[in-house]
Amino acid sequence: xxxxxxxxxxxxxxxxxxxxxxxxxxxxxxxxxxxxxxxxxxxxxxxxxxxxxxxxxxxxxxxxxxxxxxxxxxxxxxxxxxxxxxxxxxxxxxxxxxxxxxxxxxxxxxxxxxxxxxxxxxxxxxxxxxxxxxxxxxxxxxxxxxxxxxxxxxxxxxxxxxxxxxxxxxxxxxxxxxxxxxxxxxxxxxxxxxxxxxxxxxxxxxxxxxxxxxxxxxxxxxxxxxxxxxxxxxxxxxxxxxxxxxxxxxxxxxxxxxxxxxxxxxxxxxxxxxxxxxxxxxxxxxxxxxxxxxxxxxxxxxxxxxxxxxxxxxxxxxxxxxxxxxxxxxxxxxxxxxxxxxxxxxxxxxxxxxxxxxxxxxxxxxxxxxxxxxxxxxxxxxxxxxxxxxxxxxxxxxxxxxxxxxxxxxxxxxxxxxxxxxxxxxxxxxxxxxxxxxxxxxxxxxxxxxxxxxxxxxxxxxxxxxxxxxxxxxxxxxxxxxxxxxxxxxxxxxxxxxxxxxxxxxxxxxxxxxxxxxxxxxxxxxxxxxxxxxxxxxxxxxxxxxxxxxxxxxxxxxxxxxxxxxxxxxxxxxxx
Numbered sequence: 001x002x003x004x005x006x007x008x009x010x011x012x013x014x015x016x017x018x019x020x021x022x023x024x025x026x027x028x029x030x031x032x033x034x035x036x037x038x039x040x041x042x043x044x045x046x047x048x049x050x051x052x053x054x055x056x057x058x059x060x061x062x063x064x065x066x067x068x069x070x071x072x073x074x075x076x077x078x079x080x081x082x083x084x085x086x087x088x089x090x091x092x093x094x095x096x097x098x099x100x101x102x103x104x105x106x107x108x109x110x111x112x113x114x115x116x117x118x119x120x121x122x123x124x125x126x127x128x129x130x131x132x133x134x135x136x137x138x139x140x141x142x143x144x145x146x147x148x149x150x151x152x153x154x155x156x157x158x159x160x161x162x163x164x165x166x167x168x169x170x171x172x173x174x175x176x177x178x179x180x181x182x183x184x185x186x187x188x189x190x191x192x193x194x195x196x197x198x199x200x201x202x203x204x205x206x207x208x209x210x211x212x213x214x215x216x217x218x219x220x221x222x223x224x225x226x227x228x229x230x231x232x233x234x235x236x237x238x239x240x241x242x243x244x245x246x247x248x249x250x251x252x253x254x255x256x257x258x259x260x261x262x263x264x265x266x267x268x269x270x271x272x273x274x275x276x277x278x279x280x281x282x283x284x285x286x287x288x289x290x291x292x293x294x295x296x297x298x299x300x301x302x303x304x305x306x307x308x309x310x311x312x313x314x315x316x317x318x319x320x321x322x323x324x325x326x327x328x329x330x331x332x333x334x335x336x337x338x339x340x341x342x343x344x345x346x347x348x349x350x351x352x353x354x355x356x357x358x359x360x361x362x363x364x365x366x367x368x369x370x371x372x373x374x375x376x377x378x379x380x381x382x383x384x385x386x387x388x389x390x391x392x393x394x395x396x397x398x399x400x401x402x403x404x405x406x407x408x409x410x411x412x413x414x415x416x417x418x419x420x421x422x423x424x425x426x427x428x429x430x431x432x433x434x435x436x437x438x439x440x441x442x443x444x445x446x447x448x449x450x451x452x453x454x455x456x457x458x459x460x461x462x463x464x465x466x467x468x469x470x471x472x473x474x475x476x477x478x479x480x481x482x483x484x485x486x487x488x489x490x491x492x493x494x495x496x497x498x499x500x501x502x503x504x505x506x507x508x509x510x511x512x513x514x515x516x517x518x519x520x521x522x523x524x525x526x527x528x529x530x531x532x533x534x535x536x537x538x539x540x541x542x543x544x545x546x547x548x549x550x551x552x553x554x555x556x557x558x559x560x561x562x563x564x565x566x567x568x569x570x571x572x573x574x575x576x
Contacts, residue, residue: 002038012128022050026057033132037090040075045082065099071123075108102126110358162359165208165411166195173405181469184381192373201367201444202420206359208411209395216244222338225347240347248354251394253329253337257353261315264343331386360395361415365440367447378440420574426454429522435463435503438528450485461503463492504536515548523570530575
């Protein structure tokens with residue numbers, strides 16, 4: 001988006017530069033008179049990793065931005081509470097520091113291009129119209145020392161994207177787990193055919209899923225609609241059935257729809273007039289028992305309902321209580337809601353409240369040099385049961401159950417990375433930590449390192465529940481070891497012994513050697529779970545720096561988080 005904005009700005013006579021927030025000093029903001037900020041939001045309203053340091057520095061130093069003209073384009077996902085919060089925070093901060101807002105904050109949902117285009121069509125002419133006197137010390141783009149990274153292959157001008165995915169077929173889809181495993185992990189191969197798409201190791205593949213036909217059938221039946229009813233969607237004119245299968249997210253209910261229930265739900269009639277309640281109270285004896293006789297006894301069916309029992313009260317509570325809403329939507333789809341509430345929506349009303357179907361991104365598990373014409377994935381298939389129905393991860397179930405190998409067309413596109421890449425110098429050592437399906441990019445890394453040659457050593461940390469059932473790519477890994485391509489392979493099987501062991505424990509056990517590799521300039525990579533594993537591994541690295549680097553906790557944290565991750569860019573993560 002930033003590069004596309006730059007090209008459009010150049011056509012208007014401006015001379016813009018695209019600068020990564022990572023490494024940019026907050027003090028330099030005031031030296032620029034025109035600033036456009038484009039940022040995504042991570043997690044629950046957090047700054048992206050490469051913007052966190054600049055944000056912290058800006059908030060702590062509060063530089064005066066008088067004379068700076070700015071605008072912000074914020075990218076987010078409306079399914080999250082803190083929608084576009086990082087961009088909102090930058091917008092508020094620049095105002096607070098005295099900058100002049102040229103165009104109002106633009107928020108962009110997952111399908112960001114229409115909103116971005118609206119913003120850029122306004123902001124570029126507005127910026128171009130600002131007259132600025134250039135002084136002799138007009139700032140140059142700050143030079144940021146770049147560590148050697150892998151040479152990126154030029155992106156093929158294929159035109160395939162999330163909006164225009166390449167229709168291809170899965171050629172292989174087989175289970176990697178051993179018999180008796182509690183998990184289902186598959187190796188899935190897509191043909192690239194005549195797409196013209198290329199990729200490098202570290203990139204991700206976007207896969208466009210479809211909703212399960214049974215879920216679509218149930219939803220239409222519960223809502224009382226006709227499958228062949230014609231609706232107009234962002235993808236054009238379709239039958240309702242086709243639109244719900246291919247165009248919208250229906251596997252999990254969104255907040256916007258649940259909040260709309262209060263306007264559709266009717267009370268069950270159990271709300272009682274105050275006068276009736278007073279008559280009931282008067283008929284209760286002093287010891288709390290209900291008096292018998294005459295019309296002073298309230299019939300059981302007229303007793304007030306338990307709080308929340310009334311559907312209208314329940315819908316209003318969901319609309320007004322953020323925690324209750326979060327709990328409700330966590331395990332429900334739209335079929336569940338129609339089971340819970342008796343409501344009537346027209347098909348048009350309903351689809352207006354839905355989110356557009358989003359592609360899913362998967363770390364690529366192959367090197368294109370090793371597998372020309374194909375792209376391969378390592379995918380954990382998600383299956384579970386809620387509210388009496390079997391369910392699963394939308395895209396993983398689609399690939400595992402609905403797509404027929406060699407027959408069904410599946411839309412795909414490449415999502416390139418600029419950061420999660422191999423060192424350009426093939427003599428550089430690398431340490432890779434990828435438990436579970438986190439091994440995917442490191443299978444690709446190893447294939448590329450074998451193809452490229454070089455003297456750099458490779459050390460892989462891998463783990464899962466059991467070596468008997470989750471030793472993915474065992475034969476390949478053993479051949480890498482036998483042939484000397486994989487210098488060291490360290491495993492952590494959490495359930496093969498009484499005490500659970502994870503990759504962070506193995507890292508600390510080998511802490512002295514890990515530190516020696518760091519001192520020799522080794523790169524460190526991690527892929528997998530962001531919420532727990534990545535945090536535990538991160539802490540293990542700090543503890544290794546303390547124990548084997550002789551650092552204080554403060555210095556060790558600075559070395560891992562600032563020096564290795566930010567300055568040297570040799571601590572790289574692909575976490576989710």
